[in-house]
Amino acid sequence: MTALSRRGLLGTGALAAAMTTLPSPASARTRAAAASADVVVVGAGLAGLTAARDLVAAGRSVVVLEARDRPGGRVYGLPLGDGTTSEGGAEFVGPTQDRITALARELGVETFATYNQGKNVYLRNGRRSLYATDGLLGAVPPDWGVVDLGIAMAKLNDMAGEVPVGQPWKAARAEEWDSQTFHTWSRANAVSGGARFLLDAFVSSTLSVRSRDVSLLYVLHYIAAAGNAANPGTIDRLINTRGGAQETRFAGGSEQIPARLAARLGDRVRYGAPVRAVETTDGGVTVTADGITVTALRAVVAMSPAIAARIDFRPGLPAARAQLAQRFPMGSVAKFVAVYDTPFWRAEGLNGQSVADSGAIDATFDNSPPDGSRGVLMGFMNQTGIRRLDAAPADEVRAAGLDSFARLFGDRAGNPVRTAFQRWDNEVWSGGGPVGVTPPGALLDFGPALREPCGRIHWAGTETSDFWTGYMDGAVRSGERVAKEVHAAL
CATH class of the missing domain: 1.10.405.10 (Guanine Nucleotide Dissociation Inhibitor, domain 1)
Structure with missing residues (x-):
């Protein structure tokens, strides 16, 4: 992928004029602003940032509006309370995920192998057993x-x-x-x-x-x-981990990728600016967000269908697209992390991975740093497991997570140095995770509306990708696709 050129980073005259009205994130909440550009991108996750990168490289002026105070969307560095982070959202990559790995190389983010030495834990019907993953069925x-x-x-x-x-x-x-x-x-x-x-x-x-x-x-x-x-x-x-989608992690955390990409885009990315309305006219689009209104020739909405449906589109979207959004809910997930002085399970011949049929956590991984200088266990609280804890106080979530870890990895797992968790169902700008899904009938009747532009409005996000739907790679692919689509339409 072509890197951002000096010309692209400086932007066109139109963008330069627009950016004179764009306040920094620190002042965004104190005064409203107006801006104009060729393209306005809604969402600074990997999809939106990739689309912006490619459009700027093609010489287009771009403004990116992001509701959160950070880039990345569902890619998030979860603070651990000691000045460090662990991946609170998307984190793994594997073979054939070509676009996210290419982007990481471009940005200087290195990878390392997910810890996979030793046996997995299987907890089923109250019985704990260990198994190797080098058989015919892998994990x-x-x-x-x-x-x-x-x-x-x-x-x-x-x-x-x-x-x-x-x-x-x-x-x-x-x-x-x-x-x-x-x-x-x-x-x-x-x-x-x-x-x-x-x-x-x-x-x-x-x-x-x-x-x-x-x-x-x-x-x-x-x-x-x-x-x-x-x-x-x-x-x-x-x-699978080896040879599969969980094979590799990013040094410093996956959040390094959107953070570095957003830094390259600089003041084009506007934080604390949730988009409330998108109005289409014969001449372009007007996007109204908290603290700023942007006029542009085209808009890219780089969000999950469910969250994009919260925007007030004027005139209303075509029925097929509106109906699709009603049938594309998010999954329910939280990531629970516990930090220990050492990854003690490794000495016991375990790789930190598990599958369980009971408890708040139903799958785990070793999220320790590459040098193993401390131990970090990560557990997924999925579907019913987290729905039951969505409204629970933090202490209850912590107790449930540690109870699961102790059942899987022994009493030492129940006594960490610290814990942290991210409840994606409670995150207002995601509403769940890791991806939107469809019930019966939705794809057959409304699927073609997933990527079809609605006039001057174009769609991106991992849900719209062809390969690696639901993954970081899918998000990057969708951003690359929509940038080409928009550039050709301008």
Whole structure:
């Protein structure tokens, strides 16, 4: 990807004039402002920042409006209370995630391998067991229904191979697959309780919803999207650490990428500016946000469909797009982190990864720094597990998280130096995570509206990506796509 040129960083004359009216983030709340540019981007997550980068590199003037006081969106450095952070949002990357890794290299953000030496923990029906991940099924626990599960996984890979990436509604069996939930399919195609639980766990750990909440077609496309143009997506790539989507982490935290990208864009990014309205006229768009109004020729809305629907679009969006947004809810997830003097589980032959059928946390990873100078355990509180704790006081969330860690890794795990957590359901500008999902019928009837521009309004965000939907890589891909789309339309 072309790096920002000096010309691009300086911007066009129109942008330079616009930026004279743009106050710094520190003064944004004290006075209103007006600005104009070729393009206004709503959202400074990876999708919006990537789109802005590419448009500026193409010589276009850009203003980015961000509701939060930071860049990154669902990529977030969670403060640990000692001046350091751990990934509170998206963090892992793996093979075929080409665009996020290319962006990281451009920005000078290095990677390191996720700790994966030793055995995983499996907690099922009150019994704790350990297992290696170098077998045929990789990270899949060796439950007694493993053969049943293997057959079901092979079926899923075969069906996903029939789904056109980026256009699942065009699959030959789209109506059949979008007329049932993943839960319905799994019960019809897996007999054993173990296989059914692990299929449910796959959906919970990747989408943070119950298998009854999501369309089979959506899941099949999610699998198909776990690849690139040269490598078909597979369920194995989604769930595995080695050779899979959890293989690698970013040095200093994934938040380094949006932070450095936003720094390159400089004063083009306006923080503390939630967008309230987007008005389209024959000549352009007017975007009204807290503290600033921006007029532009085109707008890019780089947000999840559910959150984008909060904006007052004038005139109203086409029915297909409005209806799609009503059928694209966010998953429910929190990340719980505990810090220890050392990663003690490593000495016990464990890699910090686990799957559990009970407790507040249903999956864990070793989030320790590369040098292992201290231990950091991270746990996902998914779907029902976090919904029950959304309104709970912090002490209750902490107790629930530590109880899960102790059951999985022993009493030492229940006595950390400190803890921290991020409840994404309670985060007003995300409303959940890690990704929006669709129930039966939504993709078939409304899917084409996901990326289709609405006049001068264009759509980005990881939900709109073809490959790696729901991941940082998908967000970057969507930003690159929409930048080309907008540049061609100007």
